[in-house]
Amino acid sequence: MTAGSLETIVERCRTGDERAWEELVDATADDIFRMAVSFTRHRGEAEDLTQEVFLKLWQNLHRYAANSSFRAWAYRVARNLFVDAYRRSREQRKATWVDPEFLETLAGGEDPHTRAVRRQRLEMAQSALERLPEELSQLIMLRDFADWSYEELAEEMAIPVGTVKSRLNRARRELAAAVTLQLTPRVQVAPSGVEP
Numbered sequence: 001m002t003a004g005s006l007e008t009i010v011e012r013c014r015t016g017d018e019r020a021w022e023e024l025v026d027a028t029a030d031d032i033f034r035m036a037v038s039f040t041r042h043r044g045e046a047e048d049l050t051q052e053v054f055l056k057l058w059q060n061l062h063r064y065a066a067n068s069s070f071r072a073w074a075y076r077v078a079r080n081l082f083v084d085a086y087r088r089s090r091e092q093r094k095a096t097w098v099d100p101e102f103l104e105t106l107a108g109g110e111d112p113h114t115r116a117v118r119r120q121r122l123e124m125a126q127s128a129l130e131r132l133p134e135e136l137s138q139l140i141m142l143r144d145f146a147d148w149s150y151e152e153l154a155e156e157m158a159i160p161v162g163t164v165k166s167r168l169n170r171a172r173r174e175l176a177a178a179v180t181l182q183l184t185p186r187v188q189v190a191p192s193g194v195e196p
Contacts, residue, residue: 006070013061025054028071031148032078038141039082041122049085053078072156075142121179128178136171143168 006027012020032053036046056077064073129137142148142156153168154161 007066010061010064010070011066021058028074029054031071031142032074034147035075035078035141036082039085045085049078049082053081056081069156071152075138075156079138079141124179124182125175128175128182131178132171132174136167136174139164139168139171140175 006024009020009024009027013024029050033046033050036049036053037043040046040049053074057074060077064070129140132140139153142153143150148156150161150164150168153164157164159167
């Protein structure tokens, strides 16, 4: 669905057209759900968060400025809600960021060692993603987790497709570097004249 037709649906929603709201949800629900899954890794939680996002969008539709992109606005609302949910349960998430159901979808052996290694790698990737500048983490989240096309990203961010690709390339390099940094053992240097 094009941005223009989405904006038309939003205007119909503002006039109280219930069918328009259903169309708006249909047009954006998959992307928002994929973002929720990427934050929680738990299908049930992602479904709950997606419902919360649409409730918040409905309640705040009057605040949406029609001169901006609805998708971008909805993404910001969703991201803020996901970050708030993440902060509320940070300690719990440290232990459960990757749920067993998600691990089952990944290729690999069934032995406990392989599962533990996969879990550790995914947790490092999540930690590294949180350290990236917001613009770069957004690109990775939308492209790699929400499955947006380069063209959709270009339209939403009002930049050329080539710029999207170069920024995404930079984001992935920085993410890889951040993960590598976590894997590099810390070398302790003894003060001069002191035997290690």
